[in-house]
Amino acid sequence: MLEIRNLAKSFGGVKATNDVSLEFPDGSLTAVIGPNGAGKSTFFNLITGALKPDSGQILLDGVDLAGRAPPEIVRHGIGRAFQVASIFKSLTVQETMLAAVSADQRTSAVLHKRFPLPETRDRAEHVMELLGLAGKRNRTAATLSHGDQKLLDIALALVLEPKVLLLDEPTAGMGPEERWRMIDKVRELWETQKITVVFIEHDMDIVFKIAPKIVVLCYGHILATGSPDEIRNNSAVIDAYLGTEHAGAAA
Amino acid sequence: MTELEAGRAQVLVPVRSGAALQRYRDVLIALIAFAVLASLPFFTGSKALLDFVIRCSAYGLFATSLNLLVGYTGLTSFGHGMFFGLGAYSFGLIMQKLGVPVPVAFVATLAITAVIAAIIGAICVRLKDIYFAFVTLAFQMLIHSTILSWASFTGGDQGLRGGIPRPAFLGINLANHVHLYIASCALLILGLLAMRQIAQSPFGYTLRMIRDNAARASFLGIDVWRAKLTVFVLAALFAAMGGMVMALFVSGAYPEFAYWTISGEGIFINMLGGVSTFLGPMVGTVLLLLLNDTVTRFTEYHGIVLGVVILFFALGLRKGLLDFVAEWFSHRDAGEGR
Numbered sequence: 116m117l118e119i120r121n122l123a124k125s126f127g128g129v130k131a132t133n134d135v136s137l138e139f140p141d142g143s144l145t146a147v148i149g150p151n152g153a154g155k156s157t158f159f160n161l162i163t164g165a166l167k168p169d170s171g172q173i174l175l176d177g178v179d180l181a182g183r184a185p186p187e188i189v190r191h192g193i194g195r196a197f198q199v200a201s202i203f204k205s206l207t208v209q210e211t212m213l214a215a216v217s218a219d220q221r222t223s224a225v226l227h228k229r230f231p232l233p234e235t236r237d238r239a240e241h242v243m244e245l246l247g248l249a250g251k252r253n254r255t256a257a258t259l260s261h262g263d264q265k266l267l268d269i270a271l272a273l274v275l276e277p278k279v280l281l282l283d284e285p286t287a288g289m290g291p292e293e294r295w296r297m298i299d300k301v302r303e304l305w306e307t308q309k310i311t312v313v314f315i316e317h318d319m320d321i322v323f324k325i326a327p328k329i330v331v332l333c334y335g336h337i338l339a340t341g342s343p344d345e346i347r348n349n350s351a352v353i354d355a356y357l358g359t360e361h362a363g364a365a366a
Numbered sequence: 367m368t369e370l371e372a373g374r375a376q377v378l379v380p381v382r383s384g385a386a387l388q389r390y391r392d393v394l395i396a397l398i399a400f401a402v403l404a405s406l407p408f409f410t411g412s413k414a415l416l417d418f419v420i421r422c423s424a425y426g427l428f429a430t431s432l433n434l435l436v437g438y439t440g441l442t443s444f445g446h447g448m449f450f451g452l453g454a455y456s457f458g459l460i461m462q463k464l465g466v467p468v469p470v471a472f473v474a475t476l477a478i479t480a481v482i483a484a485i486i487g488a489i490c491v492r493l494k495d496i497y498f499a500f501v502t503l504a505f506q507m508l509i510h511s512t513i514l515s516w517a518s519f520t521g522g523d524q525g526l527r528g529g530i531p532r533p534a535f536l537g538i539n540l541a542n543h544v545h546l547y548i549a550s551c552a553l554l555i556l557g558l559l560a561m562r563q564i565a566q567s568p569f570g571y572t573l574r575m576i577r578d579n580a581a582r583a584s585f586l587g588i589d590v591w592r593a594k595l596t597v598f599v600l601a602a603l604f605a606a607m608g609g610m611v612m613a614l615f616v617s618g619a620y621p622e623f624a625y626w627t628i629s630g631e632g633i634f635i636n637m638l639g640g641v642s643t644f645l646g647p648m649v650g651t652v653l654l655l656l657l658n659d660t661v662t663r664f665t666e667y668h669g670i671v672l673g674v675v676i677l678f679f680a681l682g683l684r685k686g687l688l689d690f691v692a693e694w695f696s697h698r699d700a701g702e703g704r
């Protein structure tokens with residue numbers, strides 16, 4: 116289980132994350148929403164080690180990862196995909212996957228071996244199949260469409276077999292059709308891989324459709340947590356973020 | 367076997383056998399190249415040609431090692447020449463002062479280089495882009511200044527005088543020109559083969575990931591600093607090998623071997639030959655040395671001619687020679703695939 120306790124981070128006088136405490140049980144799917152500047156990406160950056168928290172704990176299965184470097188956090192089982200697809204543009208899809216699987220091996224253990232390592236093939240192949248990238252294995256990442264680059268970014272996080280997968284706006288920059296394809300893929304991943312998925316999303320239709328649990332952040336603190344219906348009917352959330360468009364839609 | 371597994375096996379077989387074939391192919395090419403080079407003295411009595419190949423071996427090792435940093439890792443070092451000079455001086459001094467067999471001096475030089483490269487690298491690889499480039503240059507100037515000012519040990523601006531003793535070992539007499547030539551070729555081929563292995567290993571692909579997107583690499587569990595430091599030290603070792611070949615060739619070591627212009631030549635060689643292919647720097651080395659030897663024969667203003675060539679490649683072509691060849695092949699393959 117991923118457990119966040121009293122996490123705080125300030126930039127100067129701005130409290131980007133203000134005493135946030137949350138629990139993400141194993142195998143859960145949670146959406147993090149909130150207006151621009153709510154501290155959603157900062158929250159992810161703190162969990163993944165891109166930023167060091169001022170205080171608080173980030174417990175993964177009881178191990179405190181707060182303040183540790185990203186490679187160490189990844190090795191403990193937290194994977195991440197980025198808002199803007201973060202990929203390796205000169206490598207092909209297949210090279211990217213195979214290189215990612217062997218990336219955590221000690222240099223002295225692989226220096227005399229040739230790329231790719233035979234033992235990495237199955238896992239790389241499995242993830243390419245899972246995300247529908249197998250047919251594009253020989254394409255260099257730079258030549259992929261925006262949607263495929265986002266999928267590759269997720270594939271990179273997934274190929275390391277994380278316990279927790281953090282997706283920062285997986286549908287950002289996509290058209291309506293591509294957006295739903297991507298979100299179906301995210302849901303499928305969550306269902307088949309049995310991992311904990313936490314995603315940031317701005318499209319409320321998507322959030323209310325697929326997320327069993329929603330966390331609303333506002334100015335760095337938690338405004339509300341609950342099921343889609345609870346969030347829709349929360350007056351504080353309606354005032355601060357949702358407005359009347361999504362409010363009470365379930366009623 | 368399920369249909370999916372069967373499909374997977376079909377797709378994956380070329381990956382596995384391709385990697386093994388690539389290794390055998392590289393070794394075969396290396397053996398053929400060595401056989402051709404080693405047989406050269408039996409077909410020609412031209413000492414100038416053999417000297418040219420020895421110089422190509424020294425500079426080729428140096429330039430290819432620089433490409434491990436520049437082309438594969440995205441670390442543009444302006445001070446890589448310090449390891450060329452360090453190799454030449456360490457080897458020369460060990461041979462002069464200690465009188466040990468050549469292989470012992472060779473290994474000791476590599477050990478000294480590794481220690482110094484690890485110290486310098488630990489500081490430099492934390493820096494990015496232009497800061498990395500200039501701090502490496504600063505270290506090179508520090509080593510050059512040390513060589514000049516510590517005259518009692520290094521010979522100062524006169525270099526190591528009195529020649530480097532080259533006692534015979536295992537039937538190899540490096541004082542003999544042909545023996546020296548064949549030993550240089552062997553070091554070149556072995557060095558290139560080792561660097562090719564590094565580039566084509568999983569670690570080589572980790573370096574490519576760091577070059578493309580170091581931040582993302584760290585979110586895949588890669589310790590970017592450690593990987594950069596490792597390749598920095600490895601590249602230094604091969605540069606030192608080049609320096610040793612040069613020291614054996616001229617039977618001495620001179621401050622120019624550690625001057626910034628050596629690093630500049632390394633960068634230029636890489637620009638000339640191209641950084642996107644493994645053999646680009648080797649081709650660049652042959653071109654630069656040919657150009658140097660030819661131009662200096664006709665004019666004393668050879669610097670101007672070389673400058674024009676540099677500008678032509680840097681501003682006009684924006685690629686090295688082998689980059690164009692590689693691009694042509696990839697376009698052709700893409701055309702055939704359509």
